[in-house]
Amino acid sequence: MTAGGAVTVSVTFFAGFRRFLPPGAKGPQRYALPPRARVADLLDLIGIDASADATVAVNGEIATPETPLPDAAEVMILSPMEGGAP
Amino acid sequence: MPLPSPLPLVLRLCLVLAFLTGVCPPAESQTPKKGGVLQTVLIEDPPGLLAHESATVSNVWPMSPCYSNLVLFHPLKMLESADTVIPELAERWSWQDNYRNLVFFLRKNVKWHDGKPLTSRDVKYTFDVAREAPEAPTKFRLSPRKDWWVNVEAIEAPEPHTVVFRLKRPQPSLLLMLASGYSPIYPAHAPLGDLRQKCLGTGPFRFKEWQRGQSVELERNPDYFIPDRPYLDGIRYTVITERGTRLAALQAGRLDAFVPLEMTRAMAEAAKKSAPALVITEVGQNGSDNVVINHKRPPFDNPAVRRAVSLAMDRHGYVQSVRHGGAVVGAGLMPKPLGIWGLSEGDLKTLPGYRNSATDKAEARRLLAAAGFGPGGKPLRVELATRTLSIYLDVASFVADQLHQVGIEATVKQMDSAAWFPALARRDFQIGANLTAGGFDDPDAYFFENYKCGSSRNYTDYCSEETDRLIDLQSQELDRAKRLRLVLDIQKRLEADVARPMLGWRKEYFAHYPHVKNLVPHNALYNYGRMQDVWLDR
Numbered sequence: 001m002t003a004g005g006a007v008t009v010s011v012t013f014f015a016g017f018r019r020f021l022p023p024g025a026k027g028p029q030r031y032a033l034p035p036r037a038r039v040a041d042l043l044d045l046i047g048i049d050a051s052a053d054a055t056v057a058v059n060g061e062i063a064t065p066e067t068p069l070p071d072a073a074e075v076m077i078l079s080p081m082e083g084g085a086p
Numbered sequence: 087m088p089l090p091s092p093l094p095l096v097l098r099l100c101l102v103l104a105f106l107t108g109v110c111p112p113a114e115s116q117t118p119k120k121g122g123v124l125q126t127v128l129i130e131d132p133p134g135l136l137a138h139e140s141a142t143v144s145n146v147w148p149m150s151p152c153y154s155n156l157v158l159f160h161p162l163k164m165l166e167s168a169d170t171v172i173p174e175l176a177e178r179w180s181w182q183d184n185y186r187n188l189v190f191f192l193r194k195n196v197k198w199h200d201g202k203p204l205t206s207r208d209v210k211y212t213f214d215v216a217r218e219a220p221e222a223p224t225k226f227r228l229s230p231r232k233d234w235w236v237n238v239e240a241i242e243a244p245e246p247h248t249v250v251f252r253l254k255r256p257q258p259s260l261l262l263m264l265a266s267g268y269s270p271i272y273p274a275h276a277p278l279g280d281l282r283q284k285c286l287g288t289g290p291f292r293f294k295e296w297q298r299g300q301s302v303e304l305e306r307n308p309d310y311f312i313p314d315r316p317y318l319d320g321i322r323y324t325v326i327t328e329r330g331t332r333l334a335a336l337q338a339g340r341l342d343a344f345v346p347l348e349m350t351r352a353m354a355e356a357a358k359k360s361a362p363a364l365v366i367t368e369v370g371q372n373g374s375d376n377v378v379i380n381h382k383r384p385p386f387d388n389p390a391v392r393r394a395v396s397l398a399m400d401r402h403g404y405v406q407s408v409r410h411g412g413a414v415v416g417a418g419l420m421p422k423p424l425g426i427w428g429l430s431e432g433d434l435k436t437l438p439g440y441r442n443s444a445t446d447k448a449e450a451r452r453l454l455a456a457a458g459f460g461p462g463g464k465p466l467r468v469e470l471a472t473r474t475l476s477i478y479l480d481v482a483s484f485v486a487d488q489l490h491q492v493g494i495e496a497t498v499k500q501m502d503s504a505a506w507f508p509a510l511a512r513r514d515f516q517i518g519a520n521l522t523a524g525g526f527d528d529p530d531a532y533f534f535e536n537y538k539c540g541s542s543r544n545y546t547d548y549c550s551e552e553t554d555r556l557i558d559l560q561s562q563e564l565d566r567a568k569r570l571r572l573v574l575d576i577q578k579r580l581e582a583d584v585a586r587p588m589l590g591w592r593k594e595y596f597a598h599y600p601h602v603k604n605l606v607p608h609n610a611l612y613n614y615g616r617m618q619d620v621w622l623d624r
Contacts, residue, residue: 010244015187059247060191060246060248061191062191076189076244076248078180078189079180079182
């Protein structure tokens with residue numbers, strides 16, 4: 001946990017979501033958020049519209065906008081999932 | 087020649103439905119019963135227990151129940167395709183970046199048979215070793231399908247249950263490769279030397295005993311990650327090396343189910359006559375009978391001599407005499423309706439070696455004479471290598487006879503599996519009668535493995551830059567119709583170059599007794615051995 005209870009997460013962008021990478025950046029990016037931040041807050045911080053057709057995974061689990069973000073979480077922002085369990 | 091007859095109505099319905107939908111439905115709605123040991127068979131002792139080091143069903147059949155893949159071809163669907171791929175260790179997956187990144191999310195309740203948890207590190211380890219990546223911590227003795235993974239740039243395990251395959255170029259078929267019986271996930275914590283003697287997987291059955299030359303036994307994994315599976319208490323694979331003895335064991339009811347690969351149409355008819363209760367299912371095998379010619383060894387370094395060999399082969403005669411109608415004529419890939427990528431009958435009829443046999447043989451003799459062999463020239467004597475298995479020897483006898491008819495005298499040299507595969511890998515042969523089976527019905531699986539320059543299983547050492555370019559091109563083509571056109575052109579090129587004379591594509595006649603439920607053969611022989619849904623109704 002970072003100072004003041006804030007959380008820092010690592011975000012990997014796939015497909016069209018790479019356009020949200022900072023200019024010149026490649027690979028996973030780190031973002032700091034306030035305590036008790038949720039996936040929706042992260043998307044908002046990055047600038048991804050809440051209505052975007054995105055799949056977000058937090059530590060290997062498919063997440064919803066309401067999913068809380070633990071400190072040091074590995075987040076992936078992907079185009080919609082294709083195969084596997086519903 | 088009639089099929090084993092009369093086929094039970096349910097089987098006839100099953101076959102019709104299977105070709106229409108790829109699904110062979112259960113005969114009736116029954117509640118699976120738990121318990122019992124499935125008795126099946128091996129045609130030889132497994133040459134080690136590592137499927138990734140292997141190229142034979144003698145390994146994959148008994149090892150499939152011990153391991154799991156990321157994804158799997160649906161066990162109850164006979165005709166495999168991208169649409170029949172289901173989750174196994176991967177709970178979900180997704181192609182990203184126009185088929186350049188494939189992301190898997192793993193199940194979180196999976197344990198190895200020794201109790202340790204499965205993580206993404208195991209997946210990365212398995213395929214880094216298989217593709218001989220620079221960062222791989224160890225090496226297989228032989229990685230026959232290394233070329234399946236040549237397009238993988240990196241495998242990342244960003245957290246314990248996420249794996250990303252990063253590709254150099256788009257490759258939709260990668261998912262199918264991962265669904266093959268040749269793609270089990272291995273434990274990164276177990277030395278390969280141990281796994282050659284004893285399997286340690288995450289599959290529905292765990293290792294019990296391997297008595298060399300006698301049997302392999304597996305027992306139910308009580309911690310399998312799918313609740314209430316498997317149904318069986320265990321599986322026993324008895325090694326019976328003599329074909330007649332194997333068949334007798336099946337007919338006598340000492341075996342519940344046979345082994346993929348070996349049941350020919352003639353055997354199936356004999357078995358059915360003796361044991362009418364047997365269920366025989368006809369399906370494509372994705373396996374070809376072919377002639378491997380060492381392009382670098384005299385006299386086959388001469389393209390005209392190679393062409394003469396191909397022209398000498400009467401493909402239709404092979405279907406009738408060797409496989410008794412239980413095969414179809416085809417070129418580089420399995421033809422319809424057994425598969426989806428092969429050349430049509432109309433195309434085949436225009437190709438040298440597939441036309442009128444007398445005409446083709448006459449041309450073969452002319453080519454040999456021009457090369458200085460035959461009447462008036464040097465006698466041409468060759469050593470025709472093959473494996474000491476009856477299904478191979480059948481092909482070798484036929485090939486030797488066909489060669490004799492054009493003036494090539496072939497002596498058949500038999501080799502057991504332990505000698506055969508290394509000899510092929512070292513290219514220590516002149517010409518061979520060979521069986522090749524693909525991991526699944528897809529051009530990437532067959533072309534990369536068997537025809538790319540430098541591939542370890544490209545036993546003939548055929549090498550063409552243009553063919554390689556076209557193979558890469560079809561692999562990344564996302565439009566299926568365009569891909570099919572490329573694939574058909576490649577097959578015609580392979581014929582024109584006499585890359586590896588094909589005789590035909592075998593059909594499987596998988597046999598089991600009706601009390602064996604949910605054991606459905608697929609149109610690729612390596613992919614239905616998991617046994618997690620199989621149960622015994624007795």
